[in-house]
Amino acid sequence: MRTTPETRTDTDRNEGRDVTRWAVPAVALLAGLGYLVAGLLGDDPRFAWFGLGLMVVVGVAFLVLARFSETAAGLRDRNDERINQIDASATTFAGSTVLLVVIAMFMVEVARGQDGAPYSALGAVGGVAYVVALVWLRFRR
Amino acid sequence: MRDLRTVRGLSQAHLGQAVGVSRQTINSIETGKYLPSLPLALALARFFDTTVEEVFHEDHA
Numbered sequence: 538m539r540t541t542p543e544t545r546t547d548t549d550r551n552e553g554r555d556v557t558r559w560a561v562p563a564v565a566l567l568a569g570l571g572y573l574v575a576g577l578l579g580d581d582p583r584f585a586w587f588g589l590g591l592m593v594v595v596g597v598a599f600l601v602l603a604r605f606s607e608t609a610a611g612l613r614d615r616n617d618e619r620i621n622q623i624d625a626s627a628t629t630f631a632g633s634t635v636l637l638v639v640i641a642m643f644m645v646e647v648a649r650g651q652d653g654a655p656y657s658a659l660g661a662v663g664g665v666a667y668v669v670a671l672v673w674l675r676f677r678r
Numbered sequence: 679m680r681d682l683r684t685v686r687g688l689s690q691a692h693l694g695q696a697v698g699v700s701r702q703t704i705n706s707i708e709t710g711k712y713l714p715s716l717p718l719a720l721a722l723a724r725f726f727d728t729t730v731e732e733v734f735h736e737d738h739a
Binding site for chain 1: 698699700701702703706712714715718
């Protein structure tokens with residue numbers, strides 16, 4: 538049966554939280570493994586192992602920080618609506634900043650007589666992702 | 679909301695734990711920096727065994 542917010546049980550919620558609690562360390566570890574594979578494929582073992590080590594440190598540092606900081610704990614537990622809103626706003630700000638930089642760099646590349654790659658593709662991905670999210674969220678809310 | 683909490687001798691951390699948010703969030707609500715969602719407002723009202731209007735009208739007056 539499809540669970541909705543109305544039919545979701547406490548067990549469902551707790552299981553969801555258990556998964557969410559490990560999301561940031563898991564993403565850090567996955568990114569580190571990605572760096573490892575990319576570095577080894579690119580014949581740059583120093584980058585590969587440094588990248589993996591750095592991301593493991595980031596993941597562990599987040600777990601340690603979550604024991605002392607209410608904000609970090611909120612980002613880990615995802616129970617606090619205010620922290621979740623702050624996270625969403627910060628994510629929007631970061632995404633907008635990246636998109637602005639991509640657009641600016643696209644213009645710089647075109648002005649230098651280039652075709653704008655790879656910034657044109659990055660900008661297109663950002664635009665399409667926004668429209669898809671807009672339509673998706675429009676039907677969910 | 680601060681009055682309702684302090685009359686009961688509760689800390690912000692205790693109240694936050696009771697309704698599932700952080701101490702910082704309770705503080706932000708009490709200082710008017712954060713407007714809680716309807717579910718959180720209802721949870722706070724239920725915790726104090728009163729109405730949403732009673733919990734929040736002092737803060738927004």
